Amino acid sequence: MNWKRWTALGVVAGLLIISTITNLAVGLASMDFDDYVSSDFSETTIQEGTEGKLVVLNLSGVIQDVGSQGLFGSDMYDHQAFLTQIKSAGEDPTVDGIVIRVDTPGGGVLESAEIHDRITEAQELHDKPVYISMGNMAASGGYYIAAPADRIVASPNTITGSIGVIMESINFTEFAENYGVTFNTIKSGPFKDIMSPYKEMSDEEREILQSMVDESYDEFVRIISDGRDMDENEVRDIADGRIYSGNQALENGLVDDLGDLEDTIGFLSEELGGGEYQVVTYDYAAGMYDFFGMTAQKLFGPDPEITMLQKLIFENRAPSLKYLYAE
Numbered sequence: 500m501n502w503k504r505w506t507a508l509g510v511v512a513g514l515l516i517i518s519t520i521t522n523l524a525v526g527l528a529s530m531d532f533d534d535y536v537s538s539d540f541s542e543t544t545i546q547e548g549t550e551g552k553l554v555v556l557n558l559s560g561v562i563q564d565v566g567s568q569g570l571f572g573s574d575m576y577d578h579q580a581f582l583t584q585i586k587s588a589g590e591d592p593t594v595d596g597i598v599i600r601v602d603t604p605g606g607g608v609l610e611s612a613e614i615h616d617r618i619t620e621a622q623e624l625h626d627k628p629v630y631i632s633m634g635n636m637a638a639s640g641g642y643y644i645a646a647p648a649d650r651i652v653a654s655p656n657t658i659t660g661s662i663g664v665i666m667e668s669i670n671f672t673e674f675a676e677n678y679g680v681t682f683n684t685i686k687s688g689p690f691k692d693i694m695s696p697y698k699e700m701s702d703e704e705r706e707i708l709q710s711m712v713d714e715s716y717d718e719f720v721r722i723i724s725d726g727r728d729m730d731e732n733e734v735r736d737i738a739d740g741r742i743y744s745g746n747q748a749l750e751n752g753l754v755d756d757l758g759d760l761e762d763t764i765g766f767l768s769e770e771l772g773g774g775e776y777q778v779v780t781y782d783y784a785a786g787m788y789d790f791f792g793m794t795a796q797k798l799f800g801p802d803p804e805i806t807m808l809q810k811l812i813f814e815n816r817a818p819s820l821k822y823l824y825a826e
Contacts, residue, residue: 540584540781546764550774551595553767554588555760556581556781558599561823562606562614562640576603578610582617584781589621595776596628596767597621599648600760605639605661605823608715614644615722622647628770632763633657633754638742639665640822642753643719646726650770651754652763653745660748661824662723662738664715666708668694715820727752742824 545555560576588597599618605611621627631637631645633653638661645651653659675682675697682697693704720738724731729752737743737751748754756766768776 540587542779543782544777544779546778548775548777550776552593552777552779553596553598554594554779555598555600556584559602562603562610564610582613585617585621589625589627595771598630598632598763598767600632600634601637601641601645602634603641604636605641608820608822611640611643611822615647619647630763630767632760633659638824643722643822646723650766652756652758653748653754654759655745655757657745658742660741660743662719663740664712665821665823666712669696671696672698711820
């Protein structure tokens with residue numbers, strides 16, 4: 500076989516290898532790795548004990564579902580992962596109780612309701628006591644998820660309360676007019692562009708949106724009334740959107756005790772019978788698909804931080820009900 504044939508075979512083999520690698524990379528980059536991310540969590544022991552086991556779950560950041568962050572966003576709130584953690588703790592027969600450490604200004608109405616439902620499932624279906632330990636902030640949606648807890652413990656300086664619903668939009672029609680910018684909108688109905696930043700809000704549109712806010716607010720009041728065993732009128736008196744310190748929240752019945760995370764663990768241990776309980780936290784356990792997903796998307800896919808930023812911007816432009824403390 501002469502050198503020309505060897506060269507031709509080498510070129511063909513090289514093209515086949517390149518084609519195979521390219522197809523594999525494109526396939527990996529285009530897969531929805533949320534479906535393959537490991538749902539397992541490793542346990543880290545933060546306190547040794549022999550009486551039983553308590554799980555401490557950490558909820559930190561805005562309660563908003565922006566997709567699974569996997570290994571890219573380990574320092575950011577991952578809504579689906581947190582829901583899985585609560586479910587796992589509830590279903591685990593070796594877990595005697597759950598402590599949720601809350602440090603959040605709140606977030607989406609839907610996401611807050613999903614966490615609330617997982618907490619009540621752990622209590623009612625699996626007979627697990629759930630205690631809340633409030634950190635620097637447990638406001639709005641942060642209080643919504645705390646309401647059904649068996650006991651709520653706050654620091655004297657915790658910022659909590661902010662009970663209410665908010666919906667916001669930006670309007671820059673006057674700014675656009677000053678620069679000669681006009682907008683053309685073609686719509687199928689009079690309210691299709693409700694909350695559009697390109698036009699002034701009409702009275703009818705405001706009434707529609709206010710009715711949605713009122714409906715979510717009524718649900719918020721009901722959740723607190725049921726969870727705290729308070730009369731609805733009593734809840735409404737303190738649920739005007741204002742924030743409270745931990746001391747003030749204790750005075751008006753929104754929390755049960757003052758203390759830190761260690762105190763909360765101690766309160767739960769006492770309720771369960773006393774003694775030293777093993778205390779663990781859950782850590783994200785990366786699997787094989789996480790590794791390949793991270794590699795493929797890092798090399799061939801969009802920057803995950805940019806993708807998340809785009810999603811946040813889009814969601815903030817659309818009408819969105821939030822249990823959120825807006826500073």
